[in-house]
Amino acid sequence: MLILGLTGSIGMGKSTTAKLFVEAGVPVYDADATVHRIYQGEAVPAIEAAFPGSTVDGKVDRTRLSAKVVHDPAAMRKLETIVHPMLRAYHQKFLDDAERSGAPIAVVDVPLLYETGGEKRVDAVVVVTTSPKIQRERILARDNMTAEKLDAILARQLPDAEKRRRADFVVDTSHGLDPVRARIRDILDQAAKMPARRQA
Template sequence: MRFLELIGTIILKYALIFREGDGTMKRIGLTGGIASGKSTASAILRGWGACIIDADAIAHGLMEPQAPLYEAYRAHFGEGVILPDGQLNRRRIGQIAFADPAEKRWLDETAHPVIRRAIEQELERAEAAGEPAVILDIPLLFETGWQAHVDESWLIDVPEPLQLARLQSRNGYSREEATRRIAAQMPLSEKRRLADVIIDNSGTEQELMERLHVLWQKQPHQAAGSNSRKEETHI
């Protein structure tokens, strides 16, 4: 499991500070398995003007040099987690944390309040701006039960063999390593069962864009704010 997946778990564990508000802002949870194309889908939606709250981007920002988490991790783990360019070696921190439960616990306890404040600020900005809908780009949407706190969950879906091939190609992993990392996540079959909308990404980026466009065009300017479950949709 990647370091940002670990941070994503922390973010989502404390994301329940999302205020219900007056029900006018629709909440869409966007998720997918590793190498499914979720980040590509998020970028497409952002290009169309969607308001995106990106869990990974929040984590990245908090770990930039001089940011609170950067300084805390440097002090705790030492110079061995600092790359030559001054950035944190997130891969190394992830290795340390997953190898030692005490280190993972320290990481959780250190990151929780900082990330919570950052999420609060993003949600407040979206509400204050009068956004009719916000997309929560969350890698571990279902693993943390966060789908209960969005109006609709969208799963970027790929067949498992294609997911494996894409992960090997993208990250340069061996088949064994790619299989291990996929196995560390909730199976796609389970995510399909939980998703309100399943978006097929087994084809080209253009095909993904077309499927997303169909969905995005259906979004109302003002959401009803209902948290009732939707009938599962395949796109």
């Protein structure tokens, strides 16, 4: 089974692209959704112990937790040591299930794929992109988003141009869904002929 890593900066249309891979019959692992799940379940006791006051009603309050870790690299590393082993277990189960189902290709949707060295754990990388103008319009239309917050998020992400340079495949979401669907069909055709190259 070939594993495609799906990534892209905030506001590029990655979630929509992931849904279109699902529509095309490809199993997709959603890292963000898994974080949401463990923040309502098994990660709660350890996070509350490490960051007192970061949970409410038995769930992690992402705003409170973010305030405690976002400007503190040591706190962020501490959080990662709690969360990453749990995420890896879900990730591995997804891959095992996809392999057992006989899927020729699976997609792992990971926002910070390059930033965390995740490209070594996939066979090819799909980067989702759009114009800077459309990106900013999409993000600033979101609830609770400000220009300052957007700049802070972008500062933690590898620049779009660098992601595109490193990508095996690029999907441009600037022109609606049909071109994206066509591009996904094209990617799946090409990926089916690629050799496996993941290192882990």
